[in-house]
Amino acid sequence: MLLSMEFLMASGIGLVTASGIYLLLRGRTFPVVLGLTMLGYGVNVFIFVMGRLWSAAPPILTAGPNVADPLPQALVLTAIVIGFATTGFVIELALRSRHDGGSDHVDGKPDAHGRQAHGAGDGR
Amino acid sequence: MTFFDHLPVLAVLLPAFTAMLLLLVGDGDAQRVWVRRIALASVLLGAVFAVALVALAGTGVLTVYRLGEWPAPFGIVLVVDRLSALMVALTSAVVVPVLIYASGGWDSHGRHFHALLQFQLMGLNGAFLTGDLFNLFVFFEVLLIASYVLMTHGLGRERLRAGTHYVVLNLAASALFLLGMALLYGVTGTLNLADLAVRVPRVPAPEAALLQAGALLLLVVFGFKAALVPLALWLPATYAAASAPVAALFAIMTKVGVYAIWRVHGVIFGADAGASAFTVQPLLLPLALATCVVGVLGALAAHTLPRLIAWLTVASVGTIVAAIGLFGAAAWSAAMYYLVNSTLVIAGLFLLAELVASQRGPMADRLEPCSPVKQPVILGLLLLLAAASNAGLPPLPGFVGKLMLLQASSGHPWAVAVWAVVLVVGFFTLVGLARAGSVLFWAVRPEVPSGSSGASPKLLLAPMALLGMSVLLSVMAAPVQRYTAAAALQLSDRDAYARAVLPELGGPAADSARPYRLPQPQPLPRGPQPGGQP
Numbered sequence: 001m002l003l004s005m006e007f008l009m010a011s012g013i014g015l016v017t018a019s020g021i022y023l024l025l026r027g028r029t030f031p032v033v034l035g036l037t038m039l040g041y042g043v044n045v046f047i048f049v050m051g052r053l054w055s056a057a058p059p060i061l062t063a064g065p066n067v068a069d070p071l072p073q074a075l076v077l078t079a080i081v082i083g084f085a086t087t088g089f090v091i092e093l094a095l096r097s098r099h100d101g102g103s104d105h106v107d108g109k110p111d112a113h114g115r116q117a118h119g120a121g122d123g124r
Numbered sequence: 125m126t127f128f129d130h131l132p133v134l135a136v137l138l139p140a141f142t143a144m145l146l147l148l149v150g151d152g153d154a155q156r157v158w159v160r161r162i163a164l165a166s167v168l169l170g171a172v173f174a175v176a177l178v179a180l181a182g183t184g185v186l187t188v189y190r191l192g193e194w195p196a197p198f199g200i201v202l203v204v205d206r207l208s209a210l211m212v213a214l215t216s217a218v219v220v221p222v223l224i225y226a227s228g229g230w231d232s233h234g235r236h237f238h239a240l241l242q243f244q245l246m247g248l249n250g251a252f253l254t255g256d257l258f259n260l261f262v263f264f265e266v267l268l269i270a271s272y273v274l275m276t277h278g279l280g281r282e283r284l285r286a287g288t289h290y291v292v293l294n295l296a297a298s299a300l301f302l303l304g305m306a307l308l309y310g311v312t313g314t315l316n317l318a319d320l321a322v323r324v325p326r327v328p329a330p331e332a333a334l335l336q337a338g339a340l341l342l343l344v345v346f347g348f349k350a351a352l353v354p355l356a357l358w359l360p361a362t363y364a365a366a367s368a369p370v371a372a373l374f375a376i377m378t379k380v381g382v383y384a385i386w387r388v389h390g391v392i393f394g395a396d397a398g399a400s401a402f403t404v405q406p407l408l409l410p411l412a413l414a415t416c417v418v419g420v421l422g423a424l425a426a427h428t429l430p431r432l433i434a435w436l437t438v439a440s441v442g443t444i445v446a447a448i449g450l451f452g453a454a455a456w457s458a459a460m461y462y463l464v465n466s467t468l469v470i471a472g473l474f475l476l477a478e479l480v481a482s483q484r485g486p487m488a489d490r491l492e493p494c495s496p497v498k499q500p501v502i503l504g505l506l507l508l509l510a511a512a513s514n515a516g517l518p519p520l521p522g523f524v525g526k527l528m529l530l531q532a533s534s535g536h537p538w539a540v541a542v543w544a545v546v547l548v549v550g551f552f553t554l555v556g557l558a559r560a561g562s563v564l565f566w567a568v569r570p571e572v573p574s575g576s577s578g579a580s581p582k583l584l585l586a587p588m589a590l591l592g593m594s595v596l597l598s599v600m601a602a603p604v605q606r607y608t609a610a611a612a613l614q615l616s617d618r619d620a621y622a623r624a625v626l627p628e629l630g631g632p633a634a635d636s637a638r639p640y641r642l643p644q645p646q647p648l649p650r651g652p653q654p655g656g657q658p
Contacts, residue, residue, distance in 0.1 A: 036295050044302075093284070
């Protein structure tokens, strides 16, 4: 089989993580938050895959021959919850920083080249 | 079970419930007196628990607390050994003075300071007590989420800017933590620290490479938390921007990273780890020595007093990690002794820095001549004491710790480098602090009005308590050193740790950490099954 599930998962995780890192290195807070979210997705799928890829294997004991490892699924659930909460916090912090500092640049640099600031709602 | 059997979990639950209570009480000016009283009573009770834990661990018994009575590799355990009890006690020793200091006014500059401090305390105690890697991650997140809010306590543009960097960097580090941990789980099938210590040596060479990749990813994460070069540059910016009590509290936070390096890379991937033995040894010592050098150079170049102290934090972390990187019971004992002292001194220095800055008129904490300090004698003497202890002058505990480290390094191939770096760094620390002290106290411009009436005794009490404990560490050097030496031996005995946590070790259950038996006559082949086929 040319395109195995393993290849698909591995390259998918790699692509999502690479996109996340690229966005994380951007200068404005919005892409940075998006990058953190994408990185989180990549990491979550990675943890899930560490229980190995099974098909038709339930994560509970049954009479069937195959049982999938349930622990990574539980770990992913915890990681998703924590990731969600921290993303919410970082969005709030970025908004606050943008309001107090007057710029959405991560280093607080003023908007150069007359670039329109994000967030049209605050009357700029 | 008696009350004392529940001590390990009480050390985590007490701050958690106190925090909830404080949130219920509210945050207004009317309730502030009560909030302060409840918080202080809670941390004092926590200090009693911590002392009881140290007394318990001091007998040499490894206490394993099974949460929900689930046996070890399946359920999560809290483990109290000498090192974790020492770290919990150190946390209490820092938190109590910080809380008293913050009650002097800082807690009214933002919302819910005391509740967040309790959440941070819960995360710290949990991280030091847990015996499970994923649980360590969860407690890391608890203490980090509290620290994100504490970091921006008081707000202000500079604080928010540094806070955003701090949060984003830590979230990226958390992602790496999960990746490294998942790799460890993927290869060994367990996340219990004791079980990992048993299983990692059994992993044969080709798969050990994957395991070591996971370990190195974790080194990046813990090195980042501990502020190890090249991941140290976030620390001075963050700590210098944070409010003084928060920065003093954060002095213990870098030590969580150090502690995790110890547990994971010092023990699990240390000696007797089979194909993965000493995974990080070629990296740890050079990086730690580089951290010392970079830290002290930063301290010499600093323009403000908090930034200078933050760079000294980096240098002290370098010294501790260098001792861990020497891999030996004597060096680890030195590391523990030095860790306790440097944490107390640095927390005290951050508080002192603000007291000095508040009495210097317009220049505040900038290292430029300005109006004379209102209370030069007491503040100057405290700063001198802290500086001498940090630089390692006899008879203060910084000297004892460094002496222990130098003795332990003799015979090591890197001994010359360790001696050179530790001594030169100590000298330049003294130069940096002496320069700062002479500008602050002697190069004064009396014509500039100070506008300060001096610090209240309550505010002065906190740094005095922290530095007093540091002096006590020197007076009581012999018993403390006996404790740390025993702690280092206990820490490196991975078999005793595994026996205590996994009582059924050697039985059939030890073969499979996964909580189920495969109902087949023969176990499934290793590695991924062809899963994508319909």
